[in-house]
Amino acid sequence: MMAKPLDVDDLWTKRILQSVNGLEYGSVQIVVHDGRIVQIERTERKRFEAAEQQVRRTTIEPKQQRTNP
Numbered sequence: 372m373m374a375k376p377l378d379v380d381d382l383w384t385k386r387i388l389q390s391v392n393g394l395e396y397g398s399v400q401i402v403v404h405d406g407r408i409v410q411i412e413r414t415e416r417k418r419f420e421a422a423e424q425q426v427r428r429t430t431i432e433p434k435q436q437r438t439n440p
Contacts, residue, residue: 375406383408 390399402410
């Protein structure tokens with residue numbers, strides 16, 4: 372049995388591009404049944420700095436120069 376060729380029209384192309392657009396970390400999965408796209412799943416990950424790095428940045432301030440009047 373041969374697989375049916377996948378037909379991706381303009382509507383599905385736009386949907387796929389919308390799912391990928393703005394994705395910084397994550398994945399987009401396209402689900403196909405009988406040679407037709409039936410579903411798009413987007414999984415997005417948010418990455419944050421380690422708490423240790425954040426604390427270090429906020430507690431260590433550059434020394435301010437003092438001037439004598």
